[in-house]
Amino acid sequence: MKQKKSLFNLWNASSLIILGLTILFILYPLFLILNKGMFDPETGRFTLQNFYHFFDRKFYWITLRNSFEVTIVSTALAVIIGIPMAYMLRRVKIFGSKFVQILIIVSYISPPFIGAYAWIQLLGRSGVVTKFINDTFNMNFDGIYGFTGIVLVLTLQSFPLVFIYIMGALKNLDSSLIEAAESLGYSNFQRMIKIVIPLILPTIFASSLLVFMRVIADFGTPMLIGEGYRTMPVLIYQQFLSEVGGDAGFAAAIATLFIFVTISLFLLQRILSRQYSYSMSALRPMAVQQSKGIKNILSHLVVYFVTFLAILPQMVVIFTSFLETRGGQVYTGNFSLQNYQNILFNRDLSMITNTYKMGLYAIVIIVILGIFISYLTVRKRNMINSILDTFSMFPFVIPGSVLGIALVFAFSDSPLFLTGTVTIMVVAFVIRRMPYTIRSSTAIIGQIHPSIEEASISLGASEAKTFYKVVVPMMMPGVLAGAIMSWITILGELSASIILYASNTQTLSVSIYTEVIRGNFGNASAYSAILTVTSILSLLIFFKLTGKKEISL
Incomplete structure (x- = not known):
C-alpha cells in the first residue's frame, strides 16, 4: 500500500x-x-469621479491618445526596420556581420533615455547637427522635440528587439521553400513578402506586441525629449508628485487606466501566440549567400546605415564624456578628463x-x-x-x-x-x-x-x-x-x-x-x-x- x-x-x-x-x-x-x-478616502464609498475627471478634461485624455500614437508609429517602424535587417543578415553575406549584430544588441541593452539625451546633443536646439543645418542652409530648425523626437529614439531603440526575434525565427526557416519560390520566378522582394513573412508571422506578432508594451510604458524618453507632448507615464509621474502629501486618488486612477491598457495588451499577446503559434523544422536552414553588383552594395549600405544610427547614441555619450565643458553645459571642443x-x-x-x-x-x-x-x-x-x-x-x-x-x-x-x-x-x-x-x-x-x-x-x-x-x-x-x-x-x-x-x-x-x-x-x-x-x-x-x-x- x-x-x-x-x-x-x-x-x-x-x-x-x-x-x-x-x-x-x-x-x-x-x-x-x-x-x-x-x-473615496474620506467616506470609503465606491466612486468613478477620478475617472470622470480624467476623460472630462482634454488635457488628460489627449495624453492617452498621445501614448497610443507614439507607440503605434514606433512599433510599426521598428517592425519595418527589424524584419529586413534580420533577413539581410541571414540571407546576404555582409562584411563584419557578427560585429554588426553585436552593435545592434548593444544599442538594445542601452536604456532608451540615454538615446534621448544623445539625440538632444545632436538634434536639440543647441545640438551639433542642428547648428550645422541652420548655419549651412540658413534655416530655423528648432530640434526634434515632441512627437518626432520620441518616435525617432524609441524606434531606433526598439527595432533590435524585433531583429533579435526574427533572427531566431529565420534559423528555423527551411531554405528549400525560398529556393522553390525562386525557381518559380519570384523576386527577392516577392519571396520575402509571400513566403518568409507568412512563415514567421507568429514571431512578428510576439515581437511587435512586446515592443508595443515596452514603448507605451517608457518614461525617460518622453520626459527628456517630449516637452509639451506628454505621454501616460509622464502624466502619472507628474500627477503623483503633485499629489504627495494630499489626495492621491487621481494619480491612482490614471495608473489604474494604464494597468488596464497594458494587461489587455498582455492578454491579447497570449491569445495571439496560442492561436497562431506553430513550429518549423528546418531540414535545410537558410544559408548566407554572396551577392554581387548593386544588390550587394545596397545591402551593405542599408545594414551599415541603420546600425550606425542605432549605435550612434552610445558613441555620442562616450565621445562627449571626454570633452571639456564650461559650467557643465557648453562644450569648449577640447578633450579633457574634467x-x-x-x-x-x-x-x-x-x-x-x-x-x-x-x-x-x-x-x-x-x-x-x-x-x-x-x-x-x-x-x-x-x-x-x-x-x-x-x-x-x-x-x-x-x-x-x-x-x-x-x-x-x-x-x-x-x-x-x-x-x-x-x-x-x-x-x-x-x-x-x-x-x-x-x-x-x-x-x-x-x-x-x-x-x-x-x-x-x-x-x-x-x-x-x-x-x-x-x-x-x-x-x-x-x-x-x-x-x-x-x-x-x-x-x-x-x-x-x-x-x-x-x-x-x-x-x-x-x-x-x-x-x-x-x-x-x-x-x-x-x-x-x-x-x-x-x-x-x-x-x-x-x-x-x-x-x-x-x-x-
Missing part, C-alpha cells in the same frame, strides 16, 4: 512562500492603486556604488527565485504553481512608474515602512527584471529530461538533493544567461527608480536623468559612458558564459 506524500514538503513550502511574496510585493500594491482610484574628475573625485560616489550594490543584491534574489519558480512551474505543476506562472509575467506589463507608485502606497506606513530604503529599491529591481531569468531558466529546464532526476533518486538521493546536486548545476547556463540580461536592464532602470529613490539610494540612471534636467551635460555624459561600458562588458560576459555570439529571447 502506497503512502501518501506529505503536503508539507520542500516544494509546497517553496510555492507558498513565493506566492506570499508575490501577494505582498506585487498584488497588494496594485490592489492599493485600484482602491485609491475607485474609493567630467570624470567631477563625478569621481569632486562628488559623492554613492550613486555609482549604489547601482552596483543594489543590482548585485537584486541579482542574487532573482537567481534564487528564478530557479525555484521555473522548476516549480515546469516540474511541479499544480494550481498554486500555475498561478505563480501567470503572476511571474506581470512585471512585463506593469509600467515602472506604476510599480513605483504602487510600492510607495504599500510601504509608506508601519508595519512595513520601506520607502526611501535600499530594500524598496531592490524589491523594485527584482520585480521588474526577474522575468528575464525566469524565461531563460524555464527554457533550459524544459531541455532536461525527467529521467535524469529519476535516475538520481533511484540511486538513493533524495528529491531535494537531486535538485541541488543535479538539476541546479544543469540549469546554470540558462540561469546565468537570464541573470546577466536582468543585470544589464537593472543598470538602466529609471521608471520605478525615479519615484522610489532617496538621497542615499540614488542610482546612475537617476543621476543621468537629474543631470540632464539641470543642464549639466558633461556630468551626464560621463555617467552615461560608465553605464554604457558596464552594459557592454556585461554583454561580453554573457557571450563568454553561453558561448553564443547573439541573444535569443
